[in-house]
Amino acid sequence: MQGFELSETTLLEVIKALVADELKALRPETAQDIFPEDWDKHTSIHPLPADSKQASLQADSLEKLALATRVTDFFQIRESGLEDYLLRHKTLGQWAELVAEARKRGTRNITFYTSGSTGQPKACPQEWQSLVTEAEYFRQVFTQKLQQPIQRILALSPCQHIYGFLFSALLPDLLDVPVIRGTRAFSWVQSRNLQAGDLVIGFPFIWKQISRSQQPFPAGVVGITSTGPCDPQIIQQLQQQGLSHLLEIYGSSETGGLGWREQTDQPFELLPRWQAVEGRDDVLLDLVSRQQQPLNDQFHWQDNHHFYPAGRLDQALQVAGINVFPARIAEQLRQLPQVQEVAVRLMSPAEGERLKAFVILADPQQSESELRQQLQTWCQQNLKTAERPQAFTFGNQLPRNSLGKASDWSLQTSNLTPTE
Structure with a gap:
């Protein structure tokens, strides 16, 4: 869809997510007190007097510089020459307006960030049209599963990462459907305040919490999960509770989506953008750029269009959808x-x-x-x-097995004797 663009309302939601994420890193001791759901376009970035009725981030000069840099990098605003204006504007709504203007001037690509093997943030730029094409592809997949158009999206994943951005920012604007976010969305899903045509955006940790409820799902609801493997027992439990479809989406910040599946014992189906490379299980050919893309996981191929991930190459693990x-x-x-x-x-x-x-x-x-x-x-x-x-x-020695290799340990004992 050439010419498609994000609304200012959605840009504001993405900016709120970016700012909240950055503030939590800057203020680790009070991160639990940062609630972006309470912010709106009038929220001040600058400190305000204690008796002011206007909400404020109370960002000092150094924090504001960090926040502006985060937004600038994500939306690649430097290409428009407008980045200095972020420091002059005082509210989140003004920041959203500035980003919208920058995008009108042609700075439409997005840069996501992930942690590399050293733990340093790694920039992962993505072409805007590739993101739109992927969202359109999955719109067709979800519509086919629902057997009706998507009516509403409940976003349990933050939208500053590529997975959340694709499905809780780009997709709802593409479809012109409402989005329910954060704790409100979680509460609605937990209480099963859902309806046919709902799409629920989650990740393994959050789906596990949802699976503990005994509430049944109404018919006609599709869930998706990504950012890491989802326990097959959790998926089975959700299906027993009546969730019509739960799709696993495999991808990364570097690549975007690579494949999807519905049955955990089946391989992932490769997205149309990608092609297997003869004799290689660690790269894919991007049919848009015609470049080979290194992968974070090795693949075992069932055929040229279906694969199983076979372990990380960079030794990262997933905790609540985050690489550690x-x-x-x-x-x-x-x-x-x-x-x-x-x-x-x-x-x-x-x-x-x-x-x-x-x-x-x-x-x-x-x-x-x-x-x-x-x-x-x-x-x-x-x-x-x-x-x-x-x-x-x-303990007095690290856990080892009988072969002398590093092994697991139980939390229930002092572990002076390693477990296998």
């Missing part, structure tokens, strides 16, 4: 004077969905409870939420 790198986190913890050695890995399904750490104390005489508190405080101050180990286990 346990080796990098362990290296950071290893620099602390209280820590002699440490291993970090994902909890088992029975333990939870977060990271855990096994620690060898530098001083065997130090109290474990005291060190646990010190480590928790350090993680709170220095790591992002998804990166923080939620359980610390202590």
Whole structure:
């Protein structure tokens, strides 16, 4: 669809998500108090007097510079020459107007960011028309599954990442349908305040929470999940609760969507934009640019149009839909004077969905409870939420199996004897 453009209302929602994400990184100790759902176009970016009735982000000069940079980079505003005006404008609504003007001047591509193997943000620019084409393709898939046009979108994923952007920003504007976001959307889904024609945008962690409810789904609702593998048992549970269709979408910030499937025991169907490369399982051919695109996962091909992901190439794991790198986190913890050695890995399904750490104390005489508190405080101050180990286990040697390889450990014991 040539000429299609985002509305200012949607631009404001994306800007709110970007600003909230950046503020949470800048203010980790008060991140839980940042609620973008309470913001609107009149929300001030500058500090306001305490008695002001206008909502404000209370951003100081350095914070405002960081926020403006985040929005500038995402929408590639520098190409329009308007980026300096962000620092002059005072409200989120004015920022949305400026982004709309920049896009009218031709700066339409989007740059998403993801964490690379070093944990540093990696810029992933995407052509605007490729994003629109992908949204249009999935519109047809969803409509076929619903057997009717999409009527409404409930967005449980933030829209500053490519997955949320495609399906809770671009797609609803493409279809001209309403969007319900955030905690309100979650509440509606949990209470099954849904109707035929609803599309629910989620990710594995949030679908697990939804699956715990005993409320049945009404007929004619389609859910989608992405950002990481979804437990087949969770999908089965949701289907038993009456969810008509739950589609898994596979892709990344670097590539956009690559494939989709509905049955967890079936391969992903490759999107039309991509083509397998003879003899290679770590790249795809982009039929638009005619360039080979490196992949984050290796693929096992069933045929030229269907594949199974076969493990990450960059050692990243998914926590609540966010890439984390346990080796990098362990290296950071290893620099602390209280820590002699440490291993970090994902909890088992029975333990939870977060990271855990096994620690060898530098001083065997130090109290474990005291060190646990010190480590928790350090993680709170220095790591992002998804990166923080939620359980610390202590021992005198790292867990190894009978072959001497690193192994898992139980949270229920002191783990002085490693588990297989």
